[in-house]
Amino acid sequence: MKTLVKLSAATALIGMATTVSAADMTLKFGHVGAPGSLFEDSVNYFAECSNTALAGKVEVQTFGSSQLGNDKELLQKLKLGQVDFALPSSIMSSVDAVFGIFEMPYIISDRDHMRRVQGEMMDTFEGAAQDNGYHIVGLAENGFRNITNNVRPINVPADLQGIKLRTPNGVWRLKMFQEYGANPTPMAFSDVFTALQTGVIDGxxxxxxxxxxxxxxxxxxxxxxxxxxxxxxxxxxxxKHFDKMPADVQAALTDCANKTQDFTYTRAAELEASLLQVIKDAGVEVNDADKAAFIEASKPIYKQFADEVEGGQDMIDLVLSLGKSG
Known part of the structure; x- marks a missing residue:
């Protein structure tokens, strides 16, 4: 019996050793995306690419559905070294004002436009990230945003009057919906379903x-x-933590991030068509809003950004000019 116990213990230790030695470095990637989301698809693609390219050296482990925290918490955990990667989106406008350029309504027309903006301005965004202790390994996508609610169809900004609308934690999204007449309410993504279900928010x-x-x-x-x-x-x-990684690991992770962007753009375009039908099939009433009315109502937001953010007007002019290229 003692021999069997010893053998079992030895086998367990060997198993543990195998697990530990499977990869020299384990990297945790936390995000807020639910199963089936574009975030989950993107993060899983990045992990698979990285784990293949760096087999034996690095294992990227993924944790979705806010398992490791919401966006704000993940930003903090990155700096503490408790998480190695995160996939923030709108919240980056609260990290540095320059990211607020993507909060300007209708400033990005399509993904090709986004690529041109990336090509011209990535040094600006990376500089802002580094000034705040972060490194942008690559870009993915959250996408083009649309409004859902339980009060009425939204055709023009005035239809948002008084509607309690959840927004991410970003100052410019709040300002935008306040300008439209809504009652914007910042809230972690993981709390939104219950808040909608219980009527704490309308949309x-x-x-x-x-x-x-x-x-x-x-x-x-x-x-x-x-x-x-x-x-x-x-x-x-x-x-700080990315800079400590070996050069070959940094290079492979960066290459996989670039490949992830290509994957994400293709996947996002596919989902736009199929998921709109899923939403319709659930009985949700769908309408096309008057975008011209929203663009007109957005002019004060552009002015505020130009007035309050250093170089804001130059950024606006550059991004809009890139939309006319190609």
Whole structure:
């Protein structure tokens, strides 16, 4: 019996050793995306690419559905070294004002436009990230945002009057919806379903991939296609911790982040068509909003950004000019 116990213990130790030695470095990637979301698809792709390229050296482990914290908590955990990667989106406008450029309504017209902006301005964004202790390994996507609610269809900004609308934690999204007449309420993504279900809030705004994967269609009556903001997502690391990684690991992770962006853009375009149908099939009433009316109502937000953010008007002019290229 003692021999069997010893053998079992030895076998367990060997198993543990095998697990530990499977990869020299384990990296945790936390995000808020639910199963079936674009976030989950993007993070899983990045992990698979990295684990293949760095087999034996690095294992990227993924934790979705806010398992390791909401966006704000993940930003803090990156700096503490408790998480190695996160996938923030709108919240980056609270990290540095320059990221607020993506909070300007209708400033990004499509993904090709986003790539041109990335090509011209990535040094600006990376500089802002590094000034705050982060490193942008690559870009992914959250997507074009649309409004759902339980009060009425939203055709023009005036229809938002008095509606309690969940927004991410970003100052410019709050200002935008206040300008439209809504009552914006910042809230962690993981809390939104219950808040909609219980009537704490009336509605929210997100891309189809986030709406459908979080099953908001089960607790919302109306979807208004506004496409008011395009939000990139950032494959983000702590600058201090990323800089300590071996050069070959940094290079492979960066290469996989670039490949992830290509994957994400293709996957996002596929989901836009299929998930809109999923939302409709759930009985949600869908309408196309008057985008011209929203663009007109957005002018004060652009002015505020130009007045309050250093170099804001130059950034606006550059991004809009890149939209006319190609």
């Amino acid at each position: 929210q705004e997100n891309p189809y991939a986030q709406i459908a994967s979080a099953k908001f269609q089960e607790v919302q009556k109306y979807l208004s296609v506004t496409e008011h903001v395009y939000t990139p997502a950032y494959i983000l690391a702590s600058k």
